[in-house]
Amino acid sequence: MAGSAERLWERAAQLPTGQRAAFVAWAKQELIRRAAVRRYPTAGALAQAIDPETIQTPDLEMIDDASNGRSAHRARGS
Numbered sequence: 278m279a280g281s282a283e284r285l286w287e288r289a290a291q292l293p294t295g296q297r298a299a300f301v302a303w304a305k306q307e308l309i310r311r312a313a314v315r316r317y318p319t320a321g322a323l324a325q326a327i328d329p330e331t332i333q334t335p336d337l338e339m340i341d342d343a344s345n346g347r348s349a350h351r352a353r354g355s
Contacts (some may be wrong), residue, residue, distance in 0.1 A: 289301070289304075303339060318345070319341035319344065320340065320341055320344060321333045321337050321338065321340075321341045322341075324337075
């Protein structure tokens, strides 16, 4: 992976100035997005970080599961 990232940056360095700036801006935003997804993998995790009094109910867990592609066929209350 590191090799492919290096090749990507080498190719980006050859872009015209405007395109290079756009690529760098995109890459920075992507790194920020990936860090946020690692830190807050679900909407519920983000909500609890914003407001620690947020209660993760079974219905909110189903929403988190569905948004992450996990099965939402979980029995209520389990």
